[in-house]
Each structure stands twice: as C-alpha cells, then as structure tokens.
Amino acid sequence: MTTLRVKDDLLLQVEKPARYIGNEVNSVKKDINKIDIRFAFCFPDVYEVGMSHLGMQILYYYLNQREDTYCERVFAPWLDMEQKMRDNNIPLFALESQEDVKNFDFLGFTLQYEMCYTNVINLIDLAGIPIWSKDRNEEDPIICAGGPCAYNPEPLAHFVDFFYIGEGEATLGEVFDIYKKHKKEGGSRREFLEKLLDVEGIYVPCFYDVHYKADGTIESFIPNHPRAKSKIHKQIVKDLDKTYYPTHAIMPWIQTVHDRVVLEVFRGCIRGCRFCHAGIVYRPVREKSKEVLMKQASLLLKNTGYEEISLASLSTSDYSELEKFSEELLEVCRESKINISLPSLRIDEFSLDLMGKVQEVRKSSLTFAPEAGTQRLRDVINKGINEEDILSGSRRAFEGGWDRVKLYFMIGLPTETEEDIEGIADLASKIVDVFYEIPKENRAKAVKVVVSSSCFVPKPFTPFQWEPQNTYQEFMDKQYFLKGKIKRKQIQYNYHDAIVSSLEGMIARGDRKVGDVLYAAWKSGCRFDGWSEHFDFEKWEQAFKDTGINPAFYANRRRAYDEILPWDHISVGVTKAFLKREHEKAMKGEVTPNCRQHCENCGAKRFNGGICYES
Amino acid sequence: MKVRLKFTKIGHMKFLGHLDLQRLFQRCIRRADLPIEYSKGFNPHQHLYFALPLPLGATSEGEYLDMNLTSGVEPQEIKNSLNAFLPEGITVQDVYILSNDSLVGMAAVDAAEYRISIDKETVPSNFMDAVNNFFNQKEILAEKRGKKGIKEISIKEMIYKYTLDENDKQWMIYLVLAAGSKANLKPETVIEQLYKNNGWEYKDYRIHIHRINIFSRINNEFLPLSD
Ligand code: SF4
Numbered sequence: 001m002t003t004l005r006v007k008d009d010l011l012l013q014v015e016k017p018a019r020y021i022g023n024e025v026n027s028v029k030k031d032i033n034k035i036d037i038r039f040a041f042c043f044p045d046v047y048e049v050g051m052s053h054l055g056m057q058i059l060y061y062y063l064n065q066r067e068d069t070y071c072e073r074v075f076a077p078w079l080d081m082e083q084k085m086r087d088n089n090i091p092l093f094a095l096e097s098q099e100d101v102k103n104f105d106f107l108g109f110t111l112q113y114e115m116c117y118t119n120v121i122n123l124i125d126l127a128g129i130p131i132w133s134k135d136r137n138e139e140d141p142i143i144c145a146g147g148p149c150a151y152n153p154e155p156l157a158h159f160v161d162f163f164y165i166g167e168g169e170a171t172l173g174e175v176f177d178i179y180k181k182h183k184k185e186g187g188s189r190r191e192f193l194e195k196l197l198d199v200e201g202i203y204v205p206c207f208y209d210v211h212y213k214a215d216g217t218i219e220s221f222i223p224n225h226p227r228a229k230s231k232i233h234k235q236i237v238k239d240l241d242k243t244y245y246p247t248h249a250i251m252p253w254i255q256t257v258h259d260r261v262v263l264e265v266f267r268g269c270i271r272g273c274r275f276c277h278a279g280i281v282y283r284p285v286r287e288k289s290k291e292v293l294m295k296q297a298s299l300l301l302k303n304t305g306y307e308e309i310s311l312a313s314l315s316t317s318d319y320s321e322l323e324k325f326s327e328e329l330l331e332v333c334r335e336s337k338i339n340i341s342l343p344s345l346r347i348d349e350f351s352l353d354l355m356g357k358v359q360e361v362r363k364s365s366l367t368f369a370p371e372a373g374t375q376r377l378r379d380v381i382n383k384g385i386n387e388e389d390i391l392s393g394s395r396r397a398f399e400g401g402w403d404r405v406k407l408y409f410m411i412g413l414p415t416e417t418e419e420d421i422e423g424i425a426d427l428a429s430k431i432v433d434v435f436y437e438i439p440k441e442n443r444a445k446a447v448k449v450v451v452s453s454s455c456f457v458p459k460p461f462t463p464f465q466w467e468p469q470n471t472y473q474e475f476m477d478k479q480y481f482l483k484g485k486i487k488r489k490q491i492q493y494n495y496h497d498a499i500v501s502s503l504e505g506m507i508a509r510g511d512r513k514v515g516d517v518l519y520a521a522w523k524s525g526c527r528f529d530g531w532s533e534h535f536d537f538e539k540w541e542q543a544f545k546d547t548g549i550n551p552a553f554y555a556n557r558r559r560a561y562d563e564i565l566p567w568d569h570i571s572v573g574v575t576k577a578f579l580k581r582e583h584e585k586a587m588k589g590e591v592t593p594n595c596r597q598h599c600e601n602c603g604a605k606r607f608n609g610g611i612c613y614e615s
Numbered sequence: 616m617k618v619r620l621k622f623t624k625i626g627h628m629k630f631l632g633h634l635d636l637q638r639l640f641q642r643c644i645r646r647a648d649l650p651i652e653y654s655k656g657f658n659p660h661q662h663l664y665f666a667l668p669l670p671l672g673a674t675s676e677g678e679y680l681d682m683n684l685t686s687g688v689e690p691q692e693i694k695n696s697l698n699a700f701l702p703e704g705i706t707v708q709d710v711y712i713l714s715n716d717s718l719v720g721m722a723a724v725d726a727a728e729y730r731i732s733i734d735k736e737t738v739p740s741n742f743m744d745a746v747n748n749f750f751n752q753k754e755i756l757a758e759k760r761g762k763k764g765i766k767e768i769s770i771k772e773m774i775y776k777y778t779l780d781e782n783d784k785q786w787m788i789y790l791v792l793a794a795g796s797k798a799n800l801k802p803e804t805v806i807e808q809l810y811k812n813n814g815w816e817y818k819d820y821r822i823h824i825h826r827i828n829i830f831s832r833i834n835n836e837f838l839p840l841s842d
Contacts, residue, residue, distance in 0.1 A: 001626050001703060008629075012672050012820035017630040025639075025702050251642060254635050305642030305700070307660070337659045 005093040005100075006084070014080045018253035019047035022095030025251040026304065028064045028071070032097060036068040036180050040094045040101040040141070042109045044119035045530070047075040051250065052257040054264060054312055055147070056110055059168045061246035069176060072096035073250075074107075076119045077126070079527060079534070085126065092127035102128045104141045105179065108172075109160070111149035114507040115500065115530035120145070121159060121522040131519070133161050133206060138189055142179075146171075151234075151281050152460040152567040155510040155518060157205035162196055164203075165570055166234035169243065171201045197227040201235035203570065204228070210512055216553055218511065218564040233571045234281075238609030240267065240288045247299040249306075260308035260341065261300045265293060265325075269314035270595040270611065272602075274382045274586050275371070275413065277459035278314055280579075281572045283602065284610035285595060290321040294328055301338060309333065310341040317346040318596070326354055333358075346385070347393035352400055365404030365450070366397045372413055373423025379589045380415050382582075387427065394431045395438070403444035405431055411478045412456040412470035414586065421478055424451060425485035432490045451486065452494040453479065455501035459508050460567045461574065463582035466559040469505040471552070472498050499537050500529070505555040511566035514554065516547040575603035616684045617713035618693065621841050625674045628704030633668040639705070640680060647696035652683040664720025666829050666840060667727060667794055670803065672819065677728075677828035679840045681719040711841060718831075723840060724795035725832035726775055729802045730825045731788045735781075737821050739813075742786055743779060749809045750777045757808040770808070773800040775837075791837070794829065 004011070004021060011017035023029075032038075041060060043050030050056060056073075063071035072094035077085060084090070091100045101107055107127065109120050121131055124143065130136050133143070145156060146164040153163040164171040175196065182192045196202045207225040212218060223230060237243040249261065268285035269278065288296075297309060309329075313319065333340055340358040345351040347368060368390050372378045375386060394405055409424050428449045435447040455475050458464045470478070475498035486493045507514060520543035521529075528534040544551055559565065561580055568576075578600065585592060592600055595611050605612045624636070631639070641661050644651055653659040666679035690710035697707045717723070735742070749755070755771040773793035780787040792800040802824050810817035830837040 004627065009820045011630060017671075018632075018635060021627045021630055023627065023702065025642075025700070251639075253631060253639075255638070259638075302646070305645035307641065307645065337653050339658050 002098050005098040006081075006090060010084050010088065014084060015078060016047075016254055019075065019078065020081065020095070021253065022073075022098060024253055026248045027073075027096060027250045028060070029096065030064070030070045032070065032099075034067070035070045036183070037066075037070070037106070037176055038104040039063060039069060039071045039106045039108055039176075040074050040104045041071050042074040042101075042107055042120075042123055044076050044109060044111075044116040044123055045528070046078050048252065048254060048256040050075045051252040052259070053110070053112065054262045055112075055168075057249055058246055058264075059110075059172075060250070061248065062169050062244050063172065063176075065244065066173075066176065068180060070096070072104075074101060074123065076116075076123060076528070082122070082126065082527070092123055100127070101141065105183075107141050107143045108168075109143070109145040109147075111145055111147040111156070113530060114149055114155075114504050117156060117507060117518050118522040118526045118529055120156065121518060122527055124159065125522075132158055134158075136161070136189070140189075142189070142192070144175075148278065148281060149508075151570055151572055152508065152510070153203060153205065153570070154512050154566040155507055155514040157512050158515040158519075160205065161193060162202055162204045164235075165201045165232050167236050170235035170237050171199065174199050175202065194225065194227065197225060197229065200233060203232045205512075208569070212513075216513075216550075218566065221564060221566075221569055231569060231571050233606075234573055236267075236286075236607055236609075238286070238607060240264075240286045241292045245296055247296070248303045249300060251304060258310065259306075260310050261297070261304055261306045262310050262312045263293060263297050263300065264288070265311050265313040265316060265319050267313070268610065270318050271315060271384060272382055272582065272592050272594065272600075273371075274380070274463040274582055275410065275456060275459075277462055280461050280574050280602075282314070283572070283574055283604040284607060284612045285318075286610040287320060290325040290328070293325060294332070297329060298332065301336070307337070308339040308341060310343065312343075315346070316342060317348075317351060318594075320596075323350070330357055347397065348389070349396065352393070352396055356400060365406050365448075366394070366402050367406045367408070368393065369408040370427065371408065371410050372416075372420060373409065373425075373427055374420045376589055377413060377416060377420045377423070379591050380586050381413055382586070382591050384591065384594065387430070390427065391430060391434055395434050398435050398438055398443050398447070401444060403446060404448045404450070406450045406452065407431075409451065409453045410456045411453050411482070412475055414464055414467045416478075418481065421482050422485050424453070424482055425487075425491075428486065428491045429488055432488055435490075447490050449491045450494060451491060453482065454496070455498045457501050457505045457508055460565070461572050461579070463579050463586055465509070465565065465579065466561065466563075466583060468558045469502070469555045470498075471556050472502045475501070497532070500532070500535055502551070502555060503529070503537075503540060506551040507554075509566070510554050513547075513549060517543050517549050520546050573602075573604040573606055578602040616687050617715060617717065617719065618682060618684060618690070619711045619713055619719075619840065620680045620682075620693070620697070620707050621709045621711070622678050622680065622701075622705060622707045623674075623676050624669060624678055624705055625676065626704035628702065629672055629674045632671045633665070636669075636705075637663060637665070639702070643697055643700040644682075646700045647693075649688065649693060649696065650685045652685055666720060666724050669826060670801070670824070673824040673826060675826035677826055677839070677841075679829055681713065681723075709841060721796050723831050724829055725793070725797070726791055726830040726837050727794040728789070728791045728827040728830070730827055731790065731802055731806055732823045732825070733786045733788070734821065735784055735786060738786070738815060743781075745813050746779050746786075746788065746809065749812060750774065755808070757804050758811075759804065770800055770805065773798055774805065789827075791830075 093100050129140050143161045145160045150163045178195050193204050207228040209224045211220045266287040268282040371383050428451050431449050458467045479495045524539045651661050664681040693710045694707045756767050757770045758765050759768050776791040778789045807817045828839045
C-alpha cells in the first residue's frame with residue numbers, strides 16, 4: 001500500500017477525500033527506480049472534472065507506454081484541501097506515487113479553458129516552484145503546457161517554459177528523447193530549452209521578444225535566438241487507425257462528470273462554423289474506421305466494467321460510417337446491457353430513429369443548437385441549419401413522444417441586431433406551435449421549450465478573431481431584451497452572468513501583458529474562476545487597476561487585418577488568408593460549404609492526411 | 616441463485632463513500648462477467664443489496680453484499696473472479712449460497728458490532744470512568760438530527776453490548792448496536808453523545824470506527840450474516 005502524502009485525519013476533514021488517494025483501478029504503477037523521466041500531468045481543475053477528460057487519459061497511457069517514463073496525474077486540490085496543504089506545509093504531490101512534484105522532471109499542464117489559468121499559477125506555487133519561468137533554476141522541473149488554449153500561449157508565456165502545439169502524442173516523445181540524452185550528458189536548463197528549438201511544434205517563449213507600440217498593439221515579435229523558428233507549426237497524428245489508443249481507462253473513485261467509456265470517433269469537424277475555435281484548430285477531420293472503433297469499444301468496455309459508452313466528437317452525425325457503426329454497436333451493447341449515449345447528433349430522421357433505439361427517449365430532451373435566431377445571422381456564422389430543419393425535427397420528435405426541446409443560442413455574435421435576438425423568441429414560439437398542431441392523441445400532454453443563451457467570445461484562429469466582443473453591459477441589455485420577448489409559459493429562458501464570458505474574452509485573445517493580470521488576480525486569491533461560486537470579479541477588477549491593463553483593449557476592440565496578433569507565430573495549419581476570406585464572407589452573409597461538400601483550401605492540407613485527401 | 620458476499624473495506628478504501636463503493640462493485644461484477652440479474656426496462660441496472668452502508672472514514676472486516684445470479688457459479692469462482700478486479704483494501708473473503716426464501720440486504724440485518732479506537736492523548740485521564748458511567752446510565756439520551764431538526768431519542772435499548780479495552784496508545788470501545796431497517800443506531804451517534812455529556816470536544820476525524828461484523832437475530836440470538 002502506497003503511503004498517502006496527506007495524513008488520514010487531514011483527509012477526513014476535506015470534502016471527497018478520494019480525490020487525493022490515487023491508485024485507482026487501471027491506474028499505472030511503476031517502479032520509480034527504473035524510471036528516467038518523471039512527468040506530472042497536471043489538469044488545472046478538480047479531480048472529477050479532470051478525470052472526465054478524454055485527452056488526458058489518452059496521453060496518460062500513451063506516455064506510460066514508454067518504459068523510461070512515469071506519467072502521473074495531478075489535479076487542482078479543492079479549496080478546502082489547498083488550505084490544509086498550505087497550513088501543514090504539504091506541497092503539491094502526484095496521485096500515483098504520492099510524491100512531491102517538485103522533484104519531478106516535468107510538469108505538463110493541459111489547457112482546456114482560459115478560466116483555469118489562475119489554477120495553473122496556483123499549482124506551480126503549491127508545488128513550491130517559482131511561478132515565473134525566469135526565476136526557475138537547475139533544480140526545478142521544466143514546466144510545459146499544451147491543449148486547445150495553448151494555440152494562443154501568450155497569456156501564460158511568462159509562467160511556462162515551453163508549449164507543445166498540437167497533439168501531445170505527436171510531440172512529447174521527441175522531447176523526452178532529447179531530455180533523456182541531455183540529462184545523461186549533463187547540461188543546463190537553458191541548454192535543454194535551446195535543444196527544443198529544433199523540435200517541430202515546440203514553442204519556447206523566452207527565445208522571443210515582443211515590442212509594443214504606444215497604443216498597446218504589437219510592434220514586433222521576433223526570435224532572440226538564431227535557432228528559434230519564426231513560425232511554430234501544430235503537430236498532429238495523421239492516421240487515427242494506426243495511432244495508439246488506450247484499451248483501458250482509469251476508473252475514478254468518485255462520480256465524475258462523464259463517468260463512462262468515451263470513444264473518440266474522429267478528430268476535427270467538417271463544418272466551418274465561424275465562431276468555433278475547436279472546428280478550426282482540430283482540422284483536418286481524421287476518422288477512425290468502423291472496425292477499429294468496434295475493437296476499441298469492446299476492449300474498453302471489457303477492461304473497465306462501465307455500463308455506458310458515449311461517442312465523442314465535435315459532431316457525431318458527420319461520421320461517414322455512422323449508420324453501419326451504430327448498428328453494430330447497438331447490437332453488442334444490447335447483448336451486454338450497455339447504455340449508449342450520443343451527444344452532438346444533428347436532429348434528423350436517422351438520428352431520432354437511432355436515439356429511439358438506444359432508449360434515450362426517457363432520459364433526455366432533444367437538443368438543437370441553432371446558435372442564432374435568424375437565417376441571416378446563421379448564414380453569417382455559417383451554421384448550416386435552417387428553420388425548416390429545426391421545425392420538422394421538432395415535429396418528428398413530438399410525434400415520437402418527446403416533450404422537451406432545448407435550444408442553444410449565442411448572443412453578441414458579429415452583426416447582430418435586435419431583430420436577430422427577437423428571432424430567438426420567435427423560433428422558440430414556433431416550436432411550441434408545432435407541438436399544438438399535432439393532434440392531441442399523437443403527442444404528449446404538455447411541452448417545454450428551454451432556451452439557453454451564452455455570450456459569444458471571439459477566439460483566436462477563427463474568422464471572428466478580429467471582431468470586438470460585446471461589453472458586459474451590452475450582453476446584459478440583450479439578455480434583458482430577450483427575456484422581455486419570451487412570453488409564453490411553455491418557454492423557459494436560461495442565461496448566465498455575462499461577466500465570466502467578458503473575462504474569458506479578454507484572456508482568450510490576450511498577449512504577454514495579460515500574464516501580469518493573471519498573476520495579480522491569483523495573488524489576491526482568485527482560484528477556480530470557472531466555478532461561479534468561486535468567481536470573484538471584484539478581485540479581477542482590482543487586478544486590472546493594479547497592473548494598469550485595460551480589459552476592453554483585448555475584449556471589445558476591433559483589430560485591423562494587418563495588426564500583428566499575439567498568436568501570429570503559431571500555425572494551426574489553417575491560414576490567415578482563409579480566415580480573412582471567411583470573415584469577409586461572413587460580413588456579406590455568404591455561406592461556405594463543409595469539407596465533405598467542397599474543399600476550400602483552408603491550409604490544413606499541409607498535414608498530408610485526413611479528409612483533405614479522401615476522394 | 617441468491618448469493619451473499621462477505622468482504623472487507625480497509626486501508627485507503629475507507630475514503631470511499633457508500634455510493635462510490637456501489638459503483639465500484641457494479642463495474643467489477645461486470646468485469647468478472649458474473650451472470651448477475653438486471654432490472655427490466657430502460658437502462659437496465661444490476662440489483663445489488665448491501666447489508667448496511669458504512670460511513671466514509673470507517674473500515675470494516677465484515678461487510679455483506681447480496682445479489683441474484685441467473686445461473687449457477689461456484690462460490691470459489693465468484694470470489695476469485697471478483698478479487699482479480701477489486702482494488703487493494705476490498706477483498707471478498709467468502710461467498711455463501713442463500714436459500715430462496717432468505718431475507719437479503721438490509722432486511723436481513725438486526726445488529727452490528729464495532730470497535731471504536733480513540734488515541735489516549737486526545738481524551739482526559741478519567742476516560743475509563745467516564746465511559747463506564749455513560750453506558751451505565753439508566754437512560755441514555757442522544758440528539759439525533761432528522762428531517763424535522765434535532766430531536767432527543769433514547770438509545771440505551773439499542774445498545775446491546777459495550778466493552779472497553781486498551782493498549783499503550785489507544786482506548787478501544789467495543790459496541791454491539793441495533794442496525795437495519797427496524798432500529799438503527801450509528802456508532803458515531805453514541806460516541807458523540809459520550810463526548811458531549813462529558814464536555815469534551817468531539818471531532819469525527821479523531822476517532823476511528825471499525826465494523827467487525829453484522830448480525831441477524833434468529834430465535835433471539837445474534838448470528839453473523841455469514842451463518
Ligand atoms: S483543406 Fe479543404 S478539406 Fe482540408 S480541412 Fe481545409 S477545407 Fe477541409
């Protein structure tokens with residue numbers, strides 16, 4: 001039995017102590033004496049959130065395939081535990097060995113959302129490692145980060161020693177090989193980081209200098225080392241069928257957000273929704289074959305004992321073999337009494353039929369994501385769904401016994417007018433009408449339409465990266481306006497406080513200066529900012545004041561096409577020219593076909609794989 | 616086929632709550648490929664009948680879980696196949712075949728035996744007298760937090776037996792308490808009241824509860840569920 005880093009009496013004083021004990025079923029155990037590289041994989045959120053994250057599980061097993069490496073997990077201790085750790089001088093430790101990560105070779109953060117950045121800083125601090133990259137010395141671990149938010153690494157550039165751009169499976173192996181050799185030969189921390197300059201997809205911020213103009217925009221971003229690349233290209237795995245995929249999953253001790261087998265069907269998305277960050281940065285679409293999926297599904301179910309499997313992808317309906325694959329999977333699952341959950345399906349005849357078969361009827365309501373209230377605005381954002389699709393889908397669903405429809409919208413999209421917002425209420429109302437048009441005997445008794453609106457956050461590497469975000473006040477006014485337009489009692493309107501989205505909007509397109517705000521906010525006690533009960537905007541406001549940084553400069557300002565953007569040195573494959581073209585088309589309300597209909601030469605062909613080369 | 620498993624929950628597994636334990640068993644039963652009975656209808660799930668939930672923080676050497684199998688499996692095979700997948704600290708010790716008419720789960724439970732260990736340095740030196748005085752009262756009242764707020768209940772008749780033992784470092788109170796659906800007394804209720812009556816500060820993380828066994832009352836005799 002591993003000795004726990006935290007004594008029993010302390011563990012019994014915190015919520016859900018099983019978050020901190022490690023040694024879960026299917027976790028990896030290794031003999032530390034036979035290990036060259038110790039890697040602490042840090043998910044900067046609480047255990048039940050991090051354990052639900054598929055990418056972390058894939059990379060965990062991938063890295064542990066190496067005999068010379070031990071990859072262990074670290075999650076952000078919940079606030080009660082952080083207090084106990086600080087009071088009792090217990091530094092951050094890894095779950096597997098229960099040893100302090102300060103003595104590891106690497107800390108690797110996965111950055112899934114901006115609102116966890118104060119947690120990143122907090123974890124570094126809890127580990128007893130200097131927070132600023134420049135203050136670290138030879139004894140300290142190397143701190144790296146990757147994940148979708150790393151495509152704009154700049155807000156964290158002062159805290160992270162290097163970023164891996166793209167999929168960890170495609171870059172970290174080479175980094176480890178170099179590190180092992182480096183350690184054997186002996187050499188300084190700086191020398192190691194210099195060696196990384198030759199690795200594709202690795203960005204080492206300290207080898208670049210940023211100069212700003214008087215107005216705060218970037219004057220120049222230039223390497224200060226002869227070997228530093230002027231562009232860092234995202235690295236990805238080309239063929240998912242041939243890529244390592246874990247046959248196990250760590251079984252969390254406590255209930256997590258997604259407590260089931262999660263099977264990744266494909267990466268990327270064929271649809272070019274213009275607001276969607278994931279839709280661009282994960283290009284090109286790479287599918288797994290049905291055969292590989294079936295094999296992975298049965299192995300994962302067998303090795304976990306989970307009673308449910310969920311298909312993961314940005315838009316499962318676009319999987320080219322969905323019909324055959326779902327048939328086979330249904331067959332297997334029916335026999336072994338496994339539930340299937342199918343998020344991100346487009347609502348049409350086929351998917352309704354499928355949902356009926358997997359018996360989700362009683363479980364969930366039907367979900368549409370029109371994102372905008374009028375066809376005009378849906379064309380602007382290139383959301384290829386029209387009113388007729390939604391109404392006919394709803395009709396079929398109501399006839400099939402569903403009595404609840406959920407609609408997701410965004411407010412604050414570029415070019416939005418009052419008419420577009422009113423359109424949200426109209427659409428919801430039309431769905432209610434559709435329900436009552438159906439003869440009584442063929443439908444449920446009552447209907448509920450739930451409208452949820454989120455606040456649009458312009459993201460880097462999207463056609464809207466140059467667009468100003470609405471201000472907090474604008475968001476609030478629009479929500480209020482929409483609330484007033486929703487009158488029927490069958491419609492429920494949900495919205496949340498726009499303040500978190502405003503902050504997210506600022507950080508998402510931030511430059512290196514934003515790091516100072518993050519630090520100041522952390523210093524004043526900000527943690528778990530993505531959790532509304534812990535989000536404290538007053539502290540952030542104070543941080544803006546103290547650092548002299550104006551959030552509106554980042555969130556609410558329109559950028560010119562020729563402005564140097566903080567993430568311009570990163571390449572996700574999709575070119576700036578394509579994004580610009582898409583932005584211009586958006587302004588004209590012109591739609592762009594999806595990758596399967598017509599290739600628009602977005603730039604993702606450079607990866608030599610995926611959908612771009614399918615005929 | 617009705618079967619009863621006797622298992623332990625020791626070591627780090629004390630940090631698992633009851634629902635977490637249920638999920639763990641469900642998944643290990645699946646991996647062990649036991650022919651367990653499922654509910655009918657939407658989202659079929661396994662029928663598992665635990666005898667008595669154990670609070671988070673407590674350990675046990677006598678936990679029980681009943682289930683129905685749709686075909687016969689040798690007890691030894693059930694035990695081995697489950698133990699291959701259960702984590703350290705949870706071990707199936709024995710598997711018993713029950714007759715078709717036997718009560719299962721909590722319905723079979725009438726009492727449970729506990730050992731409560733308390734570090735000597737956390738309590739005053741008159742501990743032994745205080746304990747004896749407490750249990751020898753004619754009536755023992757305890758506060759119970761229920762849905763309608765706090766109410767006083769009489770617990771003496773639910774304490775079937777108590778003994779006190781010690782070693783160099785610890786006091787050990789052994790209790791046999793009423794348990795199950797008819798009458799149920801939690802050991803922490805008893806100990807908290809003992810502390811309260813003596814004016815000592817009670818912190819649940821300072822005492823350690825260990826369950827020794829769970830019993831059925833048969834012809835006025837307490838027999839372990841394994842019998
Ligand atoms: S190059 Fe063409 S097919 Fe490939 S991702 Fe871009 S638009 Fe789609």
